[in-house]
Amino acid sequence: MTVRSQFLKVLQQEDLNFLLTNRVPRRLLTRFMGWFSQIEQPLVRDLSIGAWRFFSDLDLSEAKETQFKSMHDCFIRELRDGARPIDHDPALLVSPCDAIVGACGVVEGTEMIQAKGFPYTLHDLLGDPALVSLYRNGCYATLRLTSSMYHRFHAPHDCRVEEVTYVSGDTWNVNPIALERIEKLFCKNERAIVRTRLAAGGHVVTLVPVAAILVASIRLNFLGAGLDLRQAGTRAIPCDAPFRKGEEMGWFEHGSTIIVFAPDGFELCATVQEGATIRMGQPLMRLP
Numbered sequence: 001m002t003v004r005s006q007f008l009k010v011l012q013q014e015d016l017n018f019l020l021t022n023r024v025p026r027r028l029l030t031r032f033m034g035w036f037s038q039i040e041q042p043l044v045r046d047l048s049i050g051a052w053r054f055f056s057d058l059d060l061s062e063a064k065e066t067q068f069k070s071m072h073d074c075f076i077r078e079l080r081d082g083a084r085p086i087d088h089d090p091a092l093l094v095s096p097c098d099a100i101v102g103a104c105g106v107v108e109g110t111e112m113i114q115a116k117g118f119p120y121t122l123h124d125l126l127g128d129p130a131l132v133s134l135y136r137n138g139c140y141a142t143l144r145l146t147s148s149m150y151h152r153f154h155a156p157h158d159c160r161v162e163e164v165t166y167v168s169g170d171t172w173n174v175n176p177i178a179l180e181r182i183e184k185l186f187c188k189n190e191r192a193i194v195r196t197r198l199a200a201g202g203h204v205v206t207l208v209p210v211a212a213i214l215v216a217s218i219r220l221n222f223l224g225a226g227l228d229l230r231q232a233g234t235r236a237i238p239c240d241a242p243f244r245k246g247e248e249m250g251w252f253e254h255g256s257t258i259i260v261f262a263p264d265g266f267e268l269c270a271t272v273q274e275g276a277t278i279r280m281g282q283p284l285m286r287l288p
Helices: 003-011 014-022 026-036 042-055 071-075 122-126 129-135
Strands: 092-094 099-106 111-115 118-121 139-144 152-154 159-167 191-198 204-210 218-220 234-243 248-252 257-262 283-286
Touching: 042 071, 099 111, 099 257, 118 122, 122 129, 122 204, 122 257, 129 204, 129 257, 139 283, 191 218, 204 248, 257 283
Parallel strands: none
Antiparallel strands: 092 283, 099 139, 111 118, 139 257, 152 248, 159 191, 159 234, 191 204, 204 257, 218 248
């Protein structure tokens, strides 16, 4: 067993992992990391990316660029052309991001599962009665981005973004250990509720990017400004931004989770199961 594997094994102990990633000044640490990660000094950049490689399975072989100005520049890297083929079947909604699939399936009335024994409701997460009604008994998928994954997200279908609601919040870790300990965690964290209308059939599909410790701040290309922890409260932003299937919508300044909601009648594709790895552009849900 290598020193790296021994060290990671210690950090993966549940109590220690939860303590180190949650029982700390989360918002302060997150804002500090947002500043530190953008330092463009070569030594800081190289040591930061080196430490990141040590703690994760970071793979840069698909990156469009091989040289980075900072750790942040590496984190929000673009991929080379063709690295993520898009399934253009019009009957399919594709994954907006690379991820590990978390809880997914049918919304039971207005209730979903965060982790075993930890439910939360549409109202807790979305807050909008119209969206709660729309997704009652609908379909959902929780897509968790690990730190080493590609962190840009894309349109799941030809669509138009009609509104974004930004909700300021906490920055709990969103790994499985925290999800099994903190009730309604997604509903506590900073998030953006991105409401889109599909060109095919006019169905409303909503993406909810949720931030986390060290990884807060969500960038949406069509807004022209980041959404971050310096903004308090809830803010609705009307939009009229068209996207083609697979077109980039934005990125996490440092990444987390995206929850996808579709109305009753949509179905998860057979390959979408809890614990499975999915890539941006691969089938996620089937349209009615």
